[in-house]
Amino acid sequence: MPSLLWIDAQGYEGYVFAGGKDLLTLGIPAVSEIGPYGIRRSGMSLAGFAATVSSIWSDYWVERRERFIRYPISVFDRYIEELGTEDYFENVIFTNSNSPYAKNAFANNCTNSDK
Numbered sequence: 001m002p003s004l005l006w007i008d009a010q011g012y013e014g015y016v017f018a019g020g021k022d023l024l025t026l027g028i029p030a031v032s033e034i035g036p037y038g039i040r041r042s043g044m045s046l047a048g049f050a051a052t053v054s055s056i057w058s059d060y061w062v063e064r065r066e067r068f069i070r071y072p073i074s075v076f077d078r079y080i081e082e083l084g085t086e087d088y089f090e091n092v093i094f095t096n097s098n099s100p101y102a103k104n105a106f107a108n109n110c111t112n113s114d115k
Helices: 013-019 036-041 046-054 073-083
Strands: 005-007 030-034 059-064 067-072 090-095 110-112
Touching: 005 013, 013 030, 013 046, 030 036, 036 046, 036 073, 046 073, 059 073, 067 073, 073 090
Parallel strands: 005 030, 067 110
Antiparallel strands: 030 090, 059 067, 059 090
C-alpha cells in the first residue's frame, strides 16, 4: 500500500477524491494542489469540494513560514475562501489523525493549529 499519494488533476481533484474514497479513507495522506479557480472550472463547487475532503480526512496541512501547520478539516472552507478567486493555488496535505500513516507525519517540521 502506498504511504503517500500526490494528486495533481488540474482542478479535478475533488472528482478524483470522490472516486478514490474507499482507498483514501484507509488513512493514506494525500498531497494536492488546491486552487478555487481550477475547482470551479472543473464544474465542482467550492462547497462540494470542501464536503468531499471533509468526508475523507480529518486534517489538512499548509506551509506557513517554512513550517507545516495542521488545521482541522472543519475549517477547510475558510481556507479555500482565503485563497481567493484568482488563478492562485497552494499545495495542501490531507491526513487522518487516527491513521497509522499520520502518527509520525512531518514530525520534525510541523505545528498544530487550534483554529
